Amino acid sequence: MPDVPGAGPVPARTWFARDVLAVARDLLGGFVTTRSPEGTVTVRLTEVEAYGAQDDPGSHAFRGRTPRNAAMFAEPGRLYVYRHLGLHHCVNVVTQPAGSASAVLLRAGEVVEGADLAWARRTRSGVVDSARQLARGPARLAVCLGLDLTANGADVTEPGGAVVVRRRDAATALPAVATGPRVGVAGPGGDAGAHPWRLWLTNEPTVSAYRPAYRSPASADAPRGATTSA
Known part of the structure; x- marks a missing residue:
């Protein structure tokens, strides 16, 4: 594995087989690395969102x-990757035992390895005005890492794999963590009191801006559920 400051070991699958909120919190400050013929990119995670199973309306x-x-x-310990509105990809890490269908959306991070490749990928897909914006938001993070639907189901627990998740080093203290409602989720799933399941590192410039879900008057009585996230 590349020597990235602050990066710890690749967790065993049992590490991911825990409560989705516990995994989400522990992923903060952790790292995602992708390897491809183009090169290697590593992102330090600064923002995530937790999504439960059939009892979670979001x-x-x-x-x-x-x-x-x-x-x-x-x-x-597998990836769930989906395409949102046919425009961009969102990357999630599956948690809890098989069949529970819970996952953590990787919302934003800081590129700490392979910045040149991350810049090249991002400029191919749009305008980038600063390093802060490289992986600020789930779609940008996916582009930086070179992840799309071909990574759906990928195993992130294999140290030699194409996509690897690593915990933060045990000696690295976790900065203060803030919580709030999930981005773009309508209805009960977007309620800040019931589901403050967006987590981020405070004072991190790469954390994305909060945007509530838009619901037109015509959709006010429509079934509620997920809109942008897992």
Whole structure:
């Protein structure tokens, strides 16, 4: 594995087979590394969101298993990648035992390795005005890491794999963590009191801006559920 300051070991699958909120918090300050013929990119995670199973109205699993969300029902330590509105990809890490369908959305981070490649990927997909913006938001993070639907179901627990998740080093203290409502989730799943399941490191410039879900008057009585996230 590349020597990245602050990066600890690759957790065993059992580490991901825990409560989704516990895994989400422990992923903060951790690292995601991707390897491809283009090169290696590593992102330090600064913002995540937790999504539960069929009892979570903000989750893609709320209405049961579908071909799109099948990876959420897989064993923990796998990726669930989906395309949002046909425009961009969002990357999630599956948690809890197989069948629970909970996952952590990787929302934002700081590129700490492979910055040149991350810049090249991002400028191919749009304008980048600063290093702060490289992986600020789930779509940008996916582009920096070179992840798309081909990574759906990938195992992140193999140290030699194409996609690897590492914990922060045990000697690295976790900065203060803030919590709040999930971004772009309508209805009960977006309620700050019931689901303050967006977590981020405070005073981190790469954390994305909060945006509530938009619901037009015509959709006010429509079924509630996930809109932008896992």
